[in-house]
Amino acid sequence: xxxxxxxxxxxxxxxxxxxxxxxxxxxxxxxxxxxxxxxxxxxxxxxxxxxxxxxxxxxxxxxxxxxxxxxxxxxxxxxxxxxxxxxxxxxxxxxxxxxxxxxxxxxxxxxxxxxxxxxxxxxxxxxxxxxxxxxxxxxxxxxxxxxxxxxxxxxxxxxxxxxxxxxxxxxxxxxxxxxxxxxxxxxxxxxxxxxxxxxxxxxxxxxxxxxxxxxxxxxxxxxxxxxxxxxxxxxxxxxxxxxxxxxxxxxxxx
Amino acid sequence: xxxxxxxxxxxxxxxxxxxxxxxxxxxxxxxxxxxxxxxxxxxxxxxxxxxxxxxxxxxxxxxxxxxxxxxxxxxxxxxxxxxxxxxxxxxxxxxxxxxxxxxxxxxxxxxxxxxxxxxxxxxxxxxxxxxxxxxxxxxxxxxxxxxxxxxxxxxxxxxxxxxxxxxxxxxxxxxxxxxxxxxxxxxxxxxxxxxxxxxxxxxxxxxxxxxxxxxxxxxxxxxxxxxxxxxxxxxxxxxxxxxxxxxxxxxxxxxxxxxxxxxxxxxxxxxxxxxxxxxxxxxxxxxxxxxxxxxxxxxxxxxxxxxxxx
Ligand SMILES: Nc1ncnc2c1ncn2[C@@H]1O[C@H](COP(=O)(O)OP(=O)(O)OP(=O)(O)O)[C@@H](O)[C@H]1O
Ligand SMILES: [Mg+2]
Numbered sequence: 001x002x003x004x005x006x007x008x009x010x011x012x013x014x015x016x017x018x019x020x021x022x023x024x025x026x027x028x029x030x031x032x033x034x035x036x037x038x039x040x041x042x043x044x045x046x047x048x049x050x051x052x053x054x055x056x057x058x059x060x061x062x063x064x065x066x067x068x069x070x071x072x073x074x075x076x077x078x079x080x081x082x083x084x085x086x087x088x089x090x091x092x093x094x095x096x097x098x099x100x101x102x103x104x105x106x107x108x109x110x111x112x113x114x115x116x117x118x119x120x121x122x123x124x125x126x127x128x129x130x131x132x133x134x135x136x137x138x139x140x141x142x143x144x145x146x147x148x149x150x151x152x153x154x155x156x157x158x159x160x161x162x163x164x165x166x167x168x169x170x171x172x173x174x175x176x177x178x179x180x181x182x183x184x185x186x187x188x189x190x191x192x193x194x195x196x197x198x199x200x201x202x203x204x205x206x207x208x209x210x211x212x213x214x215x216x217x218x219x220x221x222x223x224x225x226x227x228x229x230x231x232x233x234x235x236x237x238x239x240x241x242x243x244x245x246x247x248x249x250x251x252x253x254x
Numbered sequence: 255x256x257x258x259x260x261x262x263x264x265x266x267x268x269x270x271x272x273x274x275x276x277x278x279x280x281x282x283x284x285x286x287x288x289x290x291x292x293x294x295x296x297x298x299x300x301x302x303x304x305x306x307x308x309x310x311x312x313x314x315x316x317x318x319x320x321x322x323x324x325x326x327x328x329x330x331x332x333x334x335x336x337x338x339x340x341x342x343x344x345x346x347x348x349x350x351x352x353x354x355x356x357x358x359x360x361x362x363x364x365x366x367x368x369x370x371x372x373x374x375x376x377x378x379x380x381x382x383x384x385x386x387x388x389x390x391x392x393x394x395x396x397x398x399x400x401x402x403x404x405x406x407x408x409x410x411x412x413x414x415x416x417x418x419x420x421x422x423x424x425x426x427x428x429x430x431x432x433x434x435x436x437x438x439x440x441x442x443x444x445x446x447x448x449x450x451x452x453x454x455x456x457x458x459x460x461x462x463x464x465x466x467x468x469x470x471x472x473x474x475x476x477x478x479x480x481x482x483x484x485x486x487x488x489x490x491x492x493x494x495x496x497x498x499x500x501x502x503x504x505x506x507x508x509x510x511x512x513x514x515x516x517x518x519x520x521x522x523x524x525x526x527x528x529x530x531x532x533x534x535x536x537x538x539x540x541x542x543x544x545x546x547x548x549x550x551x552x553x554x555x556x557x558x559x560x561x562x563x564x
Pocket of ligand 1: 254269270273274292293294295296297298299300301339
């Protein structure tokens with residue numbers, strides 16, 4: 001038995017929450033992506049004319065989409081969960097006839113929607129500003145969806161663990177951003193020394209970036225099937241973790 | 255015996271190995287107005303939070319309409335509306351929207367909740383504020399919103415954790431009136447409070463809790479009779495000497511102070527004729543009689559050795 005109306009209501013709330021503050025949740029990612037395109041793309045393009053046969057600006061765009069998608073997806077769930085804890089809103093959910101599964105799913109869907117919206121907006125920026133060709137649109141959308149879902153779930157895990165905004169900022173600054181940069185948003189790992197290349201292979205975000213790059217530009221440092229299964233694996237892993245944690249309630253109840 | 259709405263059996267809970275509840279037992283009948291009285295840190299909120307699923311219990315069990323709060327949580331939670339002690343904050347949505355969300359969590363669609371939401375906003379004087387955010391409301395309005403939120407799914411049991419804390423006198427009386435109405439409509443109400451007056455006025459039965467233990471249960475009237483220091487003070491026309499009168503009164507519990515006699519009795523009003531008779535027998539002229547009825551406050555002091563607001 002599932003409390004469908006409850007699930008729908010909470011999902012609605014999660015989605016409504018970030019749309020109501022779109023200036024903080026949608027615009028910034030858009031602006032920074034445009035800035036990356038202008039600054040890195042157009043200025044560096046004079047020096048690095050092409051990577052793997054495409055212009056430098058085009059080369060970095062799939063990575064920007066991924067970065068924006070996963071940052072937004074994870075920060076929606078993590079900050080919403082922490083905020084609910086700190087503002088005494090969580091009791092409303094925990095005393096309602098909602099199961100841990102329903103609460104977790106609603107949060108995850110909320111974060112996924114934000115990830116997808118942000119990812120697609122950067123994709124559109126690419127199409128509009130630099131005529132980005134998209135070789136396999138369904139494939140691109142599947143990657144955006146999987147990565148949104150996976151990182152939304154990861155954010156929910158973080159949000160349950162975190163006790164302060166500091167801790168969330170630390171995860172963003174010390175893990176997500178560096179791993180995105182090192183995952184090859186701005187370069188092909190083939191340009192790195194051997195040891196750094198092998199390090200990239202243990203960075204999950206490397207696979208996400210190369211996966212979506214393949215679906216858009218047909219360029220990738222690793223086979224697209226590996227990227228795809230990696231995305232599926234991450235999604236399953238973080239989803240189960242988030243749901244199990246929510247069901248146990250250990251981090252959000254006394 | 256009437257059917258029970260809430261049964262709490264031997265409930266124990268420790269936080270970081272420090273016991274907060276040491277075996278609490280409470281039964282609340284359907285339709286009863288029940289008060290849980292105790293000083294800060296007594297374990298009132300902990301008890302309530304276990305009942306509503308916010309806190310894990312270590313031992314014992316709780317039933318709501320005979321269903322277990324852990325196993326049948328969907329059923330038991332849908333029967334309870336809770337107005338928490340801590341006020342929540344939200345800056346994204348209007349209070350009207352928040353009420354619809356709340357209804358939704360309980361499986362009630364916006365369509366179906368409409369009448370109740372409007373009724374509650376109206377009845378709790380929040381109608382003009384329906385488009386405001388929570389942070390734009392005064393403290394008293396936030397309290398009222400809290401109660402509206404607890405009632406939006408029309409629960410059979412209403413739990414209020416210090417609903418009148420930090421509320422001015424006028425609003426407090428309004429809320430009391432409203433709670434009485436809800437009680438008359440048949441709701442079972444569990445209330446925690448620091449205000450003795452509130453408990454005496456509203457509750458049919460109270461339990462006094464301190465340091466995680468229920469010290470006493472019963473109706474406020476019964477408790478004050480049993481435990482308080484009620485009595486009679488009789489002003490007589492002359493100074494008397496204990497030696498002279500003690501042979502005639504030695505079966506009573508009394509003290510003398512110059513021309514005043516104080517009798518400790520459970521039910522002062524009922525004792526008046528008897529005392530008058532006894533004093534008349536020994537020719538002691540009476541000037542006035544004053545009764546002192548003790549309050550729950552005294553009972554509380556008696557049981558715990560401290561004041562409830564300490
Ligand atoms: N989350 C917690 N972590 C650790 N100890 C707690 C926690 N919540 C409550 N306690 C402790 O448990 C005891 C009971 O607290 P509780 O909040 O139930 O009291 P209360 O009767 O509601 O008090 P008040 O009238 O102040 O609201 C107190 O000693 C309190 O310090
Ligand atoms: Mg309390």
